[in-house]
Amino acid sequence: MRFNGDRIVPDHDNCVACQRCAMKCPQGAITIKENEMAFPAHSAYTERIRRIGWEQASTGGVMLSSCGNDLPYRSIFDDLVLDAAQVTNPAIDPLREPIETRCFLGARPDRLDFTETEDEILLDTEMSPGVMLRTPIMIGQMSLGSISYNAQIALFRAAMETGTLVGTGEGGLHSDFYEYGSIINSEVASGRFGINPPYLKKVASLEIKIGQGAKPGHGGHLPGEKTTEMISQTRMIPKGTDALSPYPHHDIYSIEDLQQLIYALKESTRYRVPVGVKVAAVHNVAAIASGMVRAGADFITIDGFRGGTGAAPRIIRDHAGIPLELAIAAVDQRLREEGIRHRATLCAGGSIRYSADLVKALALGADVAMICTPVLIAMGCRVCQQCHRGLCSWGIATQNPTYTQRLDIDVAARRVSNLLYAWNEELREICGAMGIDSVESFVGNRDRLRYLGPNPRIAEILGVKHAGEAWG
């Protein structure tokens, strides 16, 4: 919309299909219909492919996009069904009985050493730093820059309320947010934007970002339009410049180098917080994860190929990486085979759309789920895939004050908390239906999943039986 004298008129050129006009119209008078004037049908040269060709011929550049991979790959989560208790193992009603969802982020020791004396039992095993989460759902990494100040503060408040952690994304932490340090999982990415000692000392955990599910093999990309005064200060870069973080960390060309960075961070935080590493789910992810754990990561995050982004080359977003479901199963199994599964918390993100995906991810072997797009949706996001343009009309993925002021922090925080509570309740419902009263007994419990898809080979990799096969 724009003003034409004293009248508001539609401005179709600027429409990003945010649908805000329809949502906010006080009379409910606006209907949006897909423009059906389409390209002549062709099943190989789809409309999408023709549009890409058209655009590239005009610009000569790399196609950018945002959000997650939207190609119609099959979601393996949708091919998995859950078990439920009947007769011999009573179901538990979460409204009447405790069902626990607390968990820890951080390494666990192999075993505990106890000595029993005449009148005491002594425990002589030190623990690695660990953060207790009230729910196995963390909010993933979204930077101030990719999302707005208001959006970030809403996430921090929601995490405070629900007792979980939230990622800062790359780009450091605005000094206004230091008070939220106890719920912050700070990202250390290849650009090292905004990383400084006072900030490192304030946070609950650190996560080295090697890769991101939406763009494996790529660095960060914050378009210059989004680098405002505030962003420039937080990131410690000049205003208006593109914040491009390198593809690899230029001090990490091997697993030994990664180990050095892990320990540099542990040293600089006095071994007070868990240090994790995030990678994109790629073909060899299991072996890579094993190396990360051996290099000292207290938690590892696997980011699936449907994960979101504020800006990424479309070709990578849509075509690189592997499904999260397979990556969780392969990593969890590999770490068990090597006897090191307990040494790191396994976090899984990038593809978890709703609570059904969450519970399946946990049953496959993830300790904690990381979510981004769902919390954006909670704040109003319509998944229009235009974040990279910096014009998010919901005030989320933008730095433009006209838009950012639209996001009411209290409302957004409330809605994100509600979403997390709802998912946690649904997780408890599922545990209860399976006769499980604590999430520890749910994690990696692949026996409670069955595969109902077209490709038995997938079930094999997942370590899940086919529907119709019984226990044992």
Place this chain on the structure above:
Amino acid sequence: MSACGIAGLINIDGKRENGRKVVDMITTMLERENGLGAGYACYGLFPEMQEHYCLQLLLDDRQSKEAVEDLLVERVEVHKDEEVFTRKVKGMRGPYPLIWRFFLEVPRKRIDENPDLEGEDDYIVDMVMEINSRIPGAFCMSSGKDMAVFKGNGWSHDIAEFYDLERYSGNMWLSHSRFPTNTPGWWGGAHPFNILDWSLCHNGEITSYGTNKRYVEMWGYKCTMLTDSEVVTYLWDLLCRRHGLPPIVASMAVAPRYYDDIGRLADEQREVAIRLRRTYANAMINGPFSILVGKARPVPTLIALTDRKKLRPMIGGISGDEGTVFAASEECAIRRVERDGEIWAPVAGNPLIARMGDGIVWDGLKDQSQYKRMRVIA
């Protein structure tokens, strides 16, 4: 009424009790079984062979026996072997397996040449896993010292008669009668489950099976049988023998307190409870269970434990002369053999522990924090 009956007793003065007593206990609870499996474990059974492992095997035929013998000759020193006494019982259906017992020792050099092994126990565990998973038609019922398991497919009274349990006496007995739901009735699948001198009788169905199984597999155990009880047996072996947790601490690992209860503990105890829960997250047994666990070393010990919601029953008791401690699914099982004495119901998730020589170490009635002061020194 829920499935399966369990009953056990331990003579805390070290006297030997005839098999008749435990048979009377378990057979009283007839409604808890359906004739598809029962078994017994006896501790303090071979005082003259105390130093030798006793492997008691179910064998399909002579061929599987030969295969086992070939393996044993190669791995260990067999001191004596004999057929286990059995007799035909009216009403039990064949085929009956061949049941054989071997007394053996691990040659020192076997341990020395294998630096990964912590001791001869590990060597025996590996060998038992190999027999069960690799030799067709052979299944090792028990592998401890000074103890043995007698089990099979039938009613508890049939199995008792089949092995003629009255010919045996021991300091501690466990027994189990089955009402199987999830796994087929077969001889090896009956309880007690055993590894080394850990035996387990289990009533319930473990909803955390997948998680627990994958946890013990990480520690080298092979789950070859189609049942959750096998996994629980390995968990006790892992936690108590290999990790050295005192039995009360192991109980707190497999049936941990709720976080809300942990929150109410004094600081020192709370820290221990949290570390335990965090470290042994995947060892936690979920779902309805009541279990009897027996171990032989250093002295016979009986542990009775239920899940933390107590979805399966467990009653404790002590005889009028205070010489025998009992644990059973139902009071009637204890009353059948002991008219006097005391009976009580241990609290959900709280173990009853009785040890030969010491008597009732823990009755399962008070919060575990009152057992002993627990604190962290690291």
